[in-house]
Amino acid sequence: MQSQSYHGYQVWGHSIVELEGQLQTKRYAASGTITLRGKLVHASGVLGHFDSEVDAELAGLDWARAWVDAHS
Template identity: 65%
Template sequence: MESLLYHGYSVWGHAILQQADILQPERYAASGTITLSGKLVESSGILAYFDTEEEAQHAGLDWARAWIDSLR
């Protein structure tokens, strides 16, 4: 999980390991969360699937920043 502050909000990018079978390569589901003063503002659900944890986290952060930008 990766987080940062963006226009006063805390935004989180999540990478959720998805591995149905040990013989399949690891994949990561991306999601994002936005909080303000410790309270949940919005969460994305699954956005997409990625090959790396870092890609998934960045997708979640990108979604959160775009959601906040849509309010401005």
């Protein structure tokens, strides 16, 4: 999970490991969350699936920043 401050909000990018069968490689589902002063403002559903944990987290952060831009 990665977080950062953005225009007064705290934005979060999450990665959730997905294992489909024991022989397949790991994939990561991305999601994002926005909080303000410690309270939940909005959370995404699954934004996509990625081969890298970092890529999934960055997708969540990108989504959260875009949400803040659209709602500020």
